[in-house]
Amino acid sequence: MMEREIAKKIIIINLHSVVDLITNSSTELFIVDTSKAEGILKELFDVILKNPAQETRIEKFEDYKYKNEYILPEGTDLSSVYICNIDQCDDTCMAIIQKFFTCVNFKYEG
Amino acid sequence: MKDNLIKTRIEESANYRAIWCNGKTLRFAIDPSKPITELKYPEFYDIKVTGNCEGKCQYCYMNSNPESHYENIIEKTRKFFDAIPKENLPFQVALGGGEPTSHPDFIELLRVLKEEYDICPNYTTNGMFYQKDDWFDIIDATQKYCGGVAVSCHPHLEPYWHNAALTFHTHRIKLNFHIIISDKESIDYFKKIYNYWQDKIDYFVLLPYGNQGRAEKKDIDWDYLVKMLPEKQSKIAFGANFYPYLMKGGHNINISLYEPEIMSKFLDLKDMSLYPSSFNLTKIK
Numbered sequence: 001m002m003e004r005e006i007a008k009k010i011i012i013i014n015l016h017s018v019v020d021l022i023t024n025s026s027t028e029l030f031i032v033d034t035s036k037a038e039g040i041l042k043e044l045f046d047v048i049l050k051n052p053a054q055e056t057r058i059e060k061f062e063d064y065k066y067k068n069e070y071i072l073p074e075g076t077d078l079s080s081v082y083i084c085n086i087d088q089c090d091d092t093c094m095a096i097i098q099k100f101f102t103c104v105n106f107k108y109e110g
Numbered sequence: 111m112k113d114n115l116i117k118t119r120i121e122e123s124a125n126y127r128a129i130w131c132n133g134k135t136l137r138f139a140i141d142p143s144k145p146i147t148e149l150k151y152p153e154f155y156d157i158k159v160t161g162n163c164e165g166k167c168q169y170c171y172m173n174s175n176p177e178s179h180y181e182n183i184i185e186k187t188r189k190f191f192d193a194i195p196k197e198n199l200p201f202q203v204a205l206g207g208g209e210p211t212s213h214p215d216f217i218e219l220l221r222v223l224k225e226e227y228d229i230c231p232n233y234t235t236n237g238m239f240y241q242k243d244d245w246f247d248i249i250d251a252t253q254k255y256c257g258g259v260a261v262s263c264h265p266h267l268e269p270y271w272h273n274a275a276l277t278f279h280t281h282r283i284k285l286n287f288h289i290i291i292s293d294k295e296s297i298d299y300f301k302k303i304y305n306y307w308q309d310k311i312d313y314f315v316l317l318p319y320g321n322q323g324r325a326e327k328k329d330i331d332w333d334y335l336v337k338m339l340p341e342k343q344s345k346i347a348f349g350a351n352f353y354p355y356l357m358k359g360g361h362n363i364n365i366s367l368y369e370p371e372i373m374s375k376f377l378d379l380k381d382m383s384l385y386p387s388s389f390n391l392t393k394i395k
Contacts, residue, residue, distance in 0.1 A: 016137040016146055020313065022154050022374075023204050023232045023260030023286050036344050044131045047116060077142075100118070100127060100138060 012061070012102040013041060013082040038082065045084050048093050057085050117201060124149050124372075130201040133230065133257045133284070137373075148372040151198035156376040156388050159183050159219065160208035165236045167264055169290070171389065173323035174208045183215050183379050184222055190377065191227050202257060205233035206388070212239065217251040224255040234260040234288060236267050237274030249281055258284030260315065263303055279310045286347075287311050292319035292328045297335050304340060317349035320389050336361045351389055 018040045038058045045056045061081035086097065117130040126146045128137045135153065139146050160183075163174035180186075191199060203223060210216055210233050223231040233256065239248050252259060261275045278285045287307065289300045296319070304314055316335070321327045332355045339346065343363060348356060350371070356363065375394065376385040384394040 014138060014142040016139045016142075018137070019135045021133055021232055021258040021284055021286065022202055023234050023258065023288070023315070040134050040136060043134065044116075044129060044136060047131055080142075096116070100129060 011084050011086055011097055013058075013084060014102070015041070015080045015082060041082055041084070045086075048096055049086065049089060050093070059083050119151075119153065119198065119201070121149055121151065121198075123147075128153060128201075133202075135201055146372065151194060152200055152375045153373045154200045155203045156374060157187075157203050157205050158207060158376070158378045158380070158388070159205050159210045159216065160213045161380065162212050163207055163209040163236065164212070164238055165209065165264060165267055167266070169319065169325040169328075171320040171322040171325050172206075172208065179213050180380050183213065184218055186379050186382060187219060187222060188226070190382065191229070199227055200229055202230040202232060204260075205231055207234075209236055209238060211235050211248050217247060220251050220255040230257040231255060232257045232259065234262055235271075235274065236262050236264060237271035238267065240270055240274040240277065245277075249277060249283070252278070252283055253281060256283070258286065258312070260286040260288045262288045263299075264290075265299060275307070275310075284312055285310070286313045286315050288315050288317055290319050291316050291335060292330055294331055294334050297331060297338050301338055301340075308340075308345065311345065313345055313347045315347045315349060316352065318351040318355075320351060322389060322391075330355070336363075339363070350387065 015037060018037055020040075038060070042056050042058045045058065049056060059082065060079075061083055062078050064083050086093075089097065115131075118128065119130075120127045120140075122140060124147045125140050125144050126137065126149060127140055128135055137146065137153075158172070160179045161172070161174055161177050162179050163170070163172075164176050165174070167174075205216075205219070207213075213219070220231050220233075223229045233252075239245055259278055261271045261278070263271055275285060275287070287303065289296075289303060291297060291300065300314070300316065307314075318330050319325065319328050348363075371386040371390065374387065376388045376390075377383075378385070385391050386394065
């Protein structure tokens with residue numbers, strides 16, 4: 001059987017917190033359930049990557065199929081780390097992304 | 111207002127960077143192993159634009175009354191934001207009072223913030239503007255300049271806030287509800303509101319009753335609140351003064367918790383005083 005090789009660029013997003021519309025300083029604390037954080041990250045990357053909504057994929061690192069390929073800094077709170085596939089990224093988008101996120105080339109052989 | 115612009119802010123000394131996109135703020139620690147600390151230039155400001163309010167809430171933590179309005183709020187706002195480097199201007203501000211919509215310069219203030227400073231204004235209202243002749247001008251300006259609105263759900267003002275909220279919803283304005291939480295009665299009132307409005311509202315923001323202004327001391331029934339929270343919590347937000355309750359644990363609320371008051375400040379346009387927040391009136395300058 002021939003070996004299959006998949007080359008991907010992905011970014012690792014270490015999210016501190018997200019807030020939606022602020023209507024009073026006392027609303028500073030917001031519930032962030034998993035689906036909400038993923039939804040807001042997806043919205044951001046839809047804009048950065050100029051993607052149609054259905055093309056951007058955001059996954060929690062903990063749920064990521066190939067997570068064993070990555071070594072994160074010791075003590076990283078995995079529950080706040082997300083992964084985004086950025087195969088279709090041009091140089092301008094990449095410049096924005098590299099300013100804010102850890103970007104890695106990922107090669108999966110199997 | 112649907113704003114697709116992406117804006118960013120970085121404060122290395124506070125281990126902070128953030129992205130603003132479509133009215134949402136995403137924060138990242140530069141060094142994820144360390145906390146984000148207090149920002150020198152806040153990410154958002156809470157701005158008191160007037161002490162005037164006709165709501166007569168017995169528990170008003172701002173002690174607002176039908177008094178005269180603050181003067182020169184446009185000039186004061188310009189002076190304040192002109193002193194901040196452009197790259198450090200806040201993403202958004204929350205205008206309050208008093209009842210901010212009652213100020214004669216309110217609409218101009220929204221315009222100045224958005225058009226001159228590219229700051230997204232949001233505001234809180236008790237809904238009483240809806241009985242006045244110029245109510246549609248407020249709605250129109252909100253659509254044009256604002257990210258969204260919070261309606262304060264005071265039980266004795268229900269006819270006003272209910273109609274105002276329906277109007278905001280009809281005009282597709284992003285809408286939060288602010289609901290004050292104290293005893294069982296207030297929590298049951300929140301549940302009643304939640305059940306009726308859950309499909310129309312972005313967030314139900316639960317604010318702990320504060321013993322400040324003319325509000326008398328009252329306990330908060332935290333255990334009953336936890337018991338009565340809806341199973342689907344994606345539309346629930348907590349006011350910063352719930353921080354000690356949330357830190358106690360014993361609940362299954364999945365929340366993004368960080369030290370309150372590190373991202374924002376409260377500006378009172380009466381005398382340009384700056385405070386940590388509207389419920390911590392220890393003057394900064």
